[in-house]
Amino acid sequence: MLKCCPLCANSVRLLAIGGRDRIACTSCEFVHWDNPKPVTATLIPMDGGLVLVRRNVEPFVDDWCLPGGFIEARECPEEAAMREVLEETGLEVQVKSILGAHSPGRGINVIILFYLAEFVGGTMKPGDDASEVRVFKERDLPKNVCFDLHRKMIRKYFEGNGRAP
Ligand SMILES: [Zn+2]
Known part of the structure; x- marks a missing residue:
């Protein structure tokens, strides 16, 4: 305040x-x-699953979520999405499409921009706000995926058999 x-x-x-x-x-x-702050969250299909990162920062330390984060000053949202993925996962990706822009509600003053991106290079290794990064198939998704909207988007992705929701 x-x-x-x-x-x-x-x-x-x-x-x-x-x-x-x-x-x-x-x-x-x-x-x-x-005004709400925009944040990115990116779905990266790989080996029949999706890339998730394990958080090592509050909130939800040790939970898993889609890689993403706040957009920097004067940064284009797609560039922010790709930068955050690279920083957190070591993966170079190319944004393919935007899947939706949603606000979590409950007084949380952000708008989450969900992107679908394609892996183009790099080596998977946790960086920045992540302690672990790995690919999860639908059947082995962890129980502790944080952020309601991330869970929803991941579920929709797998319900569409890997097609973009
Ligand atoms: Zn004044």
């Missing part, structure tokens, strides 16, 4: 702006729009 105005350091409070209550400065024009 914003404590004071980042422009003039005066106090902020809830003000009705554009039909909604927004946190805004009491003395200058600053409005805290608080």
